[in-house]
Amino acid sequence: EIHEPEEVSVWFREGSSCCQETLARNQRFTETPVNMPGADKETDLSERIESFLSELKRCGSGAGSLRGSAETARETTALLRRITAQARWGNAGELMEIIRKEGRRMTAAQPSETTVGNMIRRVLKIIREEYARGSSEETDQQESLHKLLTSGGSSEDNFRQHFTHLKANVIEAINELLTELEGTTDNISMQALEHIHSNEVIMTIGRSRTVEAFLKDAARKRKFHVIVAECAPFCQGHEMATSLCKEDIETTVIPDAAIFAVMSRVNKVIIGTQTVLANGGLRAVNGTHTLALAAKHHSTPLIVCAPMFKLSPQFPNEEDTFHKFVSPHEVLPFTEGEILSKVNAHCPVFDYVPPELITLFISNIGGNAPSYIYRLMSELYHPEDHEL
Amino acid sequence: MGERLTTSTLLVTDGGVIHPDCFSHQFTSAKSRRSETWRTRLADRLTASTTLQGEGKELTKEEKQRLRKEKKQHKKNKKDDRGPPEKEKEKEKASVPAPSKPATQSPAHKAAPVPVNASASESPVAAEKPAKSKAELRAERRARQDSERASKQGKKEGGQQSTSSKPKATPNELQPVVKRLPDHVQVDDPVALKKLAKKLERQQVPLRSDYGYKVSLFSHLHQYSRKNPPTQQISIPVTVIHPSIVRLGLQYSQGIIAGSNARSVALLHAFKQVIQDYSTPPNEELSRDLVNKLSPYISFLSQCRPLSASMGNAIKYIKKEISNIPSQCKEEEAKRILQECIDSYINEKIILASEAISKYAIEKISDGDVILVYGCSSLVNHILCEAFEKQRKFRVIVVDSRPRLEGREALRRLVKKGIRCTYVLISALSYILPEVSKVFLGAHALLANGYVMSRVGTSQIALVAKAYNVPVLVCCETYKFCERVQTDSFVSNELDDPDDLIVTRNGKTHLENWQTVKSLGLLNLVYDVTPPDFVDLVITDLGMIPCTSVPVVLRVKNVDQ
Numbered sequence: 001e002i003h004e005p006e007e008v009s010v011w012f013r014e015g016s017s018c019c020q021e022t023l024a025r026n027q028r029f030t031e032t033p034v035n036m037p038g039a040d041k042e043t044d045l046s047e048r049i050e051s052f053l054s055e056l057k058r059c060g061s062g063a064g065s066l067r068g069s070a071e072t073a074r075e076t077t078a079l080l081r082r083i084t085a086q087a088r089w090g091n092a093g094e095l096m097e098i099i100r101k102e103g104r105r106m107t108a109a110q111p112s113e114t115t116v117g118n119m120i121r122r123v124l125k126i127i128r129e130e131y132a133r134g135s136s137e138e139t140d141q142q143e144s145l146h147k148l149l150t151s152g153g154s155s156e157d158n159f160r161q162h163f164t165h166l167k168a169n170v171i172e173a174i175n176e177l178l179t180e181l182e183g184t185t186d187n188i189s190m191q192a193l194e195h196i197h198s199n200e201v202i203m204t205i206g207r208s209r210t211v212e213a214f215l216k217d218a219a220r221k222r223k224f225h226v227i228v229a230e231c232a233p234f235c236q237g238h239e240m241a242t243s244l245c246k247e248d249i250e251t252t253v254i255p256d257a258a259i260f261a262v263m264s265r266v267n268k269v270i271i272g273t274q275t276v277l278a279n280g281g282l283r284a285v286n287g288t289h290t291l292a293l294a295a296k297h298h299s300t301p302l303i304v305c306a307p308m309f310k311l312s313p314q315f316p317n318e319e320d321t322f323h324k325f326v327s328p329h330e331v332l333p334f335t336e337g338e339i340l341s342k343v344n345a346h347c348p349v350f351d352y353v354p355p356e357l358i359t360l361f362i363s364n365i366g367g368n369a370p371s372y373i374y375r376l377m378s379e380l381y382h383p384e385d386h387e388l
Numbered sequence: 389m390g391e392r393l394t395t396s397t398l399l400v401t402d403g404g405v406i407h408p409d410c411f412s413h414q415f416t417s418a419k420s421r422r423s424e425t426w427r428t429r430l431a432d433r434l435t436a437s438t439t440l441q442g443e444g445k446e447l448t449k450e451e452k453q454r455l456r457k458e459k460k461q462h463k464k465n466k467k468d469d470r471g472p473p474e475k476e477k478e479k480e481k482a483s484v485p486a487p488s489k490p491a492t493q494s495p496a497h498k499a500a501p502v503p504v505n506a507s508a509s510e511s512p513v514a515a516e517k518p519a520k521s522k523a524e525l526r527a528e529r530r531a532r533q534d535s536e537r538a539s540k541q542g543k544k545e546g547g548q549q550s551t552s553s554k555p556k557a558t559p560n561e562l563q564p565v566v567k568r569l570p571d572h573v574q575v576d577d578p579v580a581l582k583k584l585a586k587k588l589e590r591q592q593v594p595l596r597s598d599y600g601y602k603v604s605l606f607s608h609l610h611q612y613s614r615k616n617p618p619t620q621q622i623s624i625p626v627t628v629i630h631p632s633i634v635r636l637g638l639q640y641s642q643g644i645i646a647g648s649n650a651r652s653v654a655l656l657h658a659f660k661q662v663i664q665d666y667s668t669p670p671n672e673e674l675s676r677d678l679v680n681k682l683s684p685y686i687s688f689l690s691q692c693r694p695l696s697a698s699m700g701n702a703i704k705y706i707k708k709e710i711s712n713i714p715s716q717c718k719e720e721e722a723k724r725i726l727q728e729c730i731d732s733y734i735n736e737k738i739i740l741a742s743e744a745i746s747k748y749a750i751e752k753i754s755d756g757d758v759i760l761v762y763g764c765s766s767l768v769n770h771i772l773c774e775a776f777e778k779q780r781k782f783r784v785i786v787v788d789s790r791p792r793l794e795g796r797e798a799l800r801r802l803v804k805k806g807i808r809c810t811y812v813l814i815s816a817l818s819y820i821l822p823e824v825s826k827v828f829l830g831a832h833a834l835l836a837n838g839y840v841m842s843r844v845g846t847s848q849i850a851l852v853a854k855a856y857n858v859p860v861l862v863c864c865e866t867y868k869f870c871e872r873v874q875t876d877s878f879v880s881n882e883l884d885d886p887d888d889l890i891v892t893r894n895g896k897t898h899l900e901n902w903q904t905v906k907s908l909g910l911l912n913l914v915y916d917v918t919p920p921d922f923v924d925l926v927i928t929d930l931g932m933i934p935c936t937s938v939p940v941v942l943r944v945k946n947v948d949q
Binding site: 238250254259297 | 603605789790791796799800803809810811812813814815816817818819820843844845847848851852855876877878889891893898899905906907908909910911912913916917
């Protein structure tokens with residue numbers, strides 16, 4: 001009877017997917033008397049995880065993300081820190097198992113929100129590093145090419161040793177990661193003046209908070225003109241335009257169909273993206289591929305402002321997981337009537353942009369060419385963690 | 389040593405603007421004709437004259453007289469001169485079509501032979517001669533022409549009279565080499581605006597004022613609001629402008645009639661009505677007076693919405709037909725002839741042309757095709773319906789764009805026929821294009837340098853289709869071919885009502901008060917130009933031609949006429 005209500009409430013919160021381990025854990029802990037501090041922490045943690053998962057599921061439908069990727073990344077990292085602090089684990093291997101498990105659930109909740117998976121992989125890499133530091137006290141943990149070639153079989157060298165300070169070190173490293181995340185937008189906007197000169201015409205599409213900050217920072221010192229493609233059907237370009245106008249930046253809103261028509265007068269194209277893929281390509285809001293092709297035709301540089309937490313080890317070949325669709329009601333509203341039953345309407349959210357069309361990536365660690373992305377990825381993530 | 393010019397460049401010469409591919413042709417054809425220089429050949433090709441003669445061949449006396457007559461008519465229209473008709477006739481018969489005129493006369497003659505077409509509009513020549521009075525100028529001109537006639541008494545027609553330094557048109561062609569810029573692309577020039585205002589005042593046509601903040605790149609174009617139709621300032625009952633024209637203008641400005649073919653057909657029907665209701669005033673000839681009557685109507689319509697290339701060609705045709713009515717023709721007879729002319733024009737150029745184009749196009753549609761269309765083109769819809777009736781198995785993807793959303797209309801028509809359709813917005817183009825096997829596009833006009841002028845977004849579709857290696861076929865009737873050249877979508881375009889871009893989503897309208905925000909502009913373009921390298925084939929009623937063969941077709945048409 002004591003654990004009956006707990007089960008039911010967990011079931012409702014989970015929705016369709018049910019996780020046996022969490023249920024079991026809850027059951028286990030509700031059997032013990034309630035005034036043990038460990039029990040509180042556990043339920044509290046699982047509650048937070050559940051609420052985070054439901055947030056993820058809810059914000060996925062329609063209109064891009066209701067919360068920006070930076071926010072999602074920060075929340076994921078904070079949650080992982082909490083898991084590290086509060087979950088029960090004895091050694092690094094167990095911790096990694098727990099995090100991997102939670103990570104799988106989180107990525108399953110919203111597959112298109114790749115920042116979640118990226119943060120999990122970062123934390124796993126942190127744990128590996130801390131463990132390696134603990135076990136061998138080597139300061140340079142960078143996996144150089146030489147090491148990669150010669151080491152070979154250090155894969156699951158069990159991570160079973162127990163270190164007293166592992167938890168503290170990991171939590172400290174995660175805190176560093178969090179501070180890094182706080183400062184990404186500022187780092188990127190600091191580079192704005194190096195790339196924008198006066199009297200330029202800059203084109204962008206949709207709404208990206210990174211690009212917004214980038215342009216606003218440049219506008220403090222330089223005068224330039226921005227053309228925003230509105231990006232139907234969600235028309236986020238309108239928000240971007242009004243926000244830029246508040247800083248007195250000359251802005252023009254154009255419909256998507258006019259992108260090629262005005263491209264001949266544009267000096268630079270600066271866009272944001274949802275994900276940077278492992279081959280240097282982008283998964284960006286729909287319409288970006290057309291923009292990139294038009295820029296290539298007119299030999300206009302295409303600059304992508306993307307913080308490092310958007311870099312994902314995925315490749316664009318997985319057809320069924322790459323595209324995300326929302327209700328075709330955005331494209332052909334229900335008011336159109338009978339014709340809806342005879343017609344297929346599609347409303348994809350993302351576009352793939354191949355790396356050949358991109359000139360430059362500006363991220364919080366500086367500017368990079370698309371051909372360098374693979375190397376950055378190997379510094380951020382461990383190859384074993386590509387598959388969670 | 390010499391650079392190879394690509395198709396996207398144009399040669400700007402003193403003979404006009406030509407396409408590099410035509411350069412050698414002009415050169416060689418000039419060499420073979422001792423009587424004309426290559427410059428005059430260019431002028432020949434460039435100008436759209438109602439009286440198009442053969443290429444430098446000698447004119448007969450009748451043709452010359454006809455040409456002179458038309459010139460005089462146009463001059464008369466502009467100067468509002470009611471000179472004694474017999475004097476006019478005498479002048480017409482006697483005067484030599486002299487290409488070289490002194491500078492003071494040049495505005496008048498420049499104005500005269502250039503008829504109204506999509507790229508030129510009549511501007512009051514009267515305003516250009518403030519110094520001398522009209523009678524003085526007429527006398528001067530008559531005297532000069534007499535002297536010239538005397539001096540050239542026995543000379544053959546082919547001689548190039550170049551007494552002035554300016555290399556003006558040939559004996560056959562009186563067009564100046566430098567074409568006058570149309571009014572609707574000179575909004576940033578206050579002088580031109582004043583002239584236009586004066587002309588409209590004279591014709592009693594209301595002047596429409598611009599609306600809203602215009603993006604600086606387009607300050608030379610008009611931007612009107614649909615909420616202020618030009619008919620608000622017209623008094624009721626209408627005395628100057630025929631009611632069917634008023635109705636037509638309103639339909640244009642509100643977007644009720646849209647689409648190149650629809651606008652032309654509506655225009656021709658309205659003109660039929662006008663001709664029906666027309667009665668010749670005493671002491672006037674129908675051929676001259678009716679043309680005068682049409683001028684304010686055309687000004688009014690261009691105030692409602694700038695004329696399209698097809699409408700311009702239709703107007704040219706009508707004016708030519710009207711001025712070719714023999715003077716001894718009775719009024720009823722003349723009206724009947726004109727009605728028949730208009731009917732046959734519509735029939736030939738639009739209806740039969742679309743039949744011919746469908747015939748050619750259906751050869752290009754095979755079973756299992758996935759065809760992509762953009763927006764609502766009456767011609768493309770017709771082709772698809774015909775192909776469906778001929779039992780071809782295909783499915784259609786309709787691409788649409790904000791803010792006009794014309795694709796929904798095309799979708800309705802195709803679904804009504806029973807064709808399987810898919811519908812996406814233009815931003816989803818890269819997603820849908822891998823499925824597509826062919827792209828069919830309609831055109832608003834085909835320019836002389838091979839560029840396709842069409843609804844905004846067409847060039848984008850052609851660009852992405854090229855990137856995915858999907859063939860792009862443009863379907864266009866020959867009456868939409870135009871002598872203009874253009875390389876980008878800025879210099880000559882149309883700006884639609886910027887308020888159309890405003891949308892309300894989730895209860896929020898972000899751009900609601902865009903007028904109050906100082907640095908915000910909304911740009912609602914109507915047309916764009918597609919470079920010829922994106923287009924694989926153009927299907928016309930004369931056959932299937934590549935994009936760059938447009939000037940050849942224009943020449944063929946001119947020779948025929």
